[in-house]
Amino acid sequence: MHNSKTRWWVLGVMALSVLTIGLDTTVLNLALPVLASDLKASTSQLQWFANAYNLVLAAMLLPAGMLGDRYSRKKLLFLSLVMFGAASVACAYSTTSEALIISRAILGLGAALLMPLSLSLVPFLFSEGERPKAMNLWVMASALGLPLGPIIGGWLLEHYNWGTIFLINVPIILIALIALVVLLPESTAEKQKLKVDWRGIVTSSLGLAAITYGVTRSGDEGWGDGITLASVILGVLLLGVFIWLGRRTKHPLVDLKLFKRAGFTWGAGMATLVNFSLFGILFGLPLYLQIVQGFNAQAAGLRLLPLIGGVVVGSRLSGLLSARAGDKAVIALGFLIVAAGFGLGGMTEVSTGYGYTSVWVVCIGVGLSFVLPISMNAALGTLPEERAGVGSAVIMAMRQIGGTIGVAFLGSLLNSIYSSHVDVSSLPEATAEAIRHNVSSGAMTAGEMNSSSLLESVHEAFVSGLDAMLFVCGGIAIAGIVLTMLFWPRKVEVGNTSGVEQQKVFQ
Template structure:
């Protein structure tokens, strides 16, 4: 029994290593883009597709990947996902043209779409109600830590090796996860065989791709761009049609009864709110460190370590608090801490010392570490063994939408306040337009004109936008706290006992 208990934790640990590779890949490329652009002679459009190819394929395939795992076997599809992710990393590392790299990034997104939800789907299958919070905390930490660690690892690799090394770092992580899955993870699948809901797959994939791409375009071109706005609205309409179809069809892709569970519904909504806030903070802070504080990308990544420390402290503490005080109290406390950190962060100025910034980043990390595992635990407690794959994929889809919308909406707020406050008096028209593009562009123009007045205005204007953005993040976190009090039951119960779990124990 002891060896069997250890075995499932070894499996989760190995999968967490694989998930860490996915998190790293989300941000590590950003650091290498200037070098890649030079080496591959990439245009601005191609640079955008380096990121979009990954994001769009990932969004499109999340739900189908979850369904296929339930139908054909989660272990089998996890192995396929890991192999694809490893192979795609090699393709990206040795790409000799922009389109080779774009193709590799698309394959990376496909591998991640299998790896992320299916690695999460084994948690309700293998772990008891008492063990599940700890297991989710472990998985969540690996998923979240890769994002801020990407710039740190990427900066070190780029200082010592060629740009392809930022992709080859995935290979040892994938190999570790692959060996553990093959040797230790038993196969599980749904016992109920049903036809594949092709219309549901098409509608959900098209909706998620259109919504994601529309939001990305809005972030680049603004809410006034008709094409971007139309694409986003089209995606929302497709998702609406998908929801209607799932209610009408006899064998839906997503079981509508999931949303009849208050645990699944509110747990997923709270997880999306947390992702909205977290991606907003990760969007604005690197720009603050680089453009306002004047540090390089590696230094920016290192300055995000307090956020990582907060996450490392919060996730295991969340597990203990849930056992002692219950999930509702843990969520409410976590959201309160998150709101506190964000409100403190609104006082950050252009001349604030790093000590002040590190304090509120640690508080924010602690709040996220407390809330995200608890919210996901609630949602996953409603998943049966039969549908853990598609259910996990749906949770991740909602988190993906929350994070993407966070970057778009919060980025718009940041950009609007920046453009409205920056002083452009005396600048040539072309230079003024360039300053308005972003804070980095503004700093570049100020340095080119050797204007300390413009530089001060650019930085002060960005900080004004950052302040308002953090207030909106705080409002979202406050909404999460309110929903936790009103909508989360005092105690959550789970009937997640499967034959597999009994065999382990």
């Protein structure tokens, strides 16, 4: 590019745009009670407010990456931002549940285009030496959006209409559009006009959507539900067909040879593994802060700030440590810090104060920022220019599925332990079933019955489930240490395009 500072401005604006995707992933949960009342939404419709976004996002990631490799990234980024902004406005002013579901689906499509395309800019805007710092910024923005959702959303819902949780996207998107037009010149790199792999698009999109739907449904219906199992099995089979077809197609949607590069495979794998654990804390901790410690949604959201503080501090340290000790050592250390954080969290009791909670949350934030930027940078660094879009989409798809499975599996574990530990032996079956359903229902029922002993049982049962979930997350982090030490390559193979050649890509 003609100006080195311009590259950082472009990345900063793209990172800010990606932050809104994280916000939209978590902010909706806070608004569900208000939406149920204002839109007279049924339980099924409330579920589809989230599912419409998540399913379209999962299904369209790989085709979106392919489009970036075939056509102008600038034009497609412009389209994705317009789509995301327009859908945000449509969500904010929806007057029916059906309108909100459709708008959320379009929002998911905009996010599916925006995530891999913005990520694919990093390897070609920045040289190999600059890339870790650039990746730190992008990853930090994508990670910060998740805990910021409850913080900003809680404050907006306290003071304004629910539509404002979507309108906060609009000024950010407008800034991004202006920056994109002014700062990012059109790509002059030759694009390969390959034949579109329609069979790959259909099988991968349906497969990812089916798995996402089945895993999400398992959180409410359990793994014994027929539709849940059928959906997951169908998704796995479709992805199997996708891989089988990819081996027999001249120009497949995803070149499976990417996975022969150890840097790509293990970089994407480590990012997925840590994402799995991250979504566990984002699911369990807000419930603990609200139900057990008694904070409202906004106050609970603010108490997630130590996670952000840990990410910011860790991102400053990881680059320095990597230069001295190497990527492998820093990733292993990051998983060790994450495991220690979850281990401390697993010793939480009902009487534990917030000060103790903030310590282990900071640990997880620091460890997260050691693992994610380096692992994703290693995966991106192996990508050739002509596969940057779809390669980035593969990484994001793996992280998305990892996060979805993390929420479903860890949430099911927490809820099953809670329901088996809560003492409802002396209560009528209908009341007992309502209490066992989830901790929110249990606390509400105990409050209505004005029973301090029942509320204490609800709290103790939930903390038992939370501790078990956090220990499992710690075990996953320990597995990350072992896998890193055994399989992380000594030298990551670099793709055929780097920031040195950025003038060819973005002149």
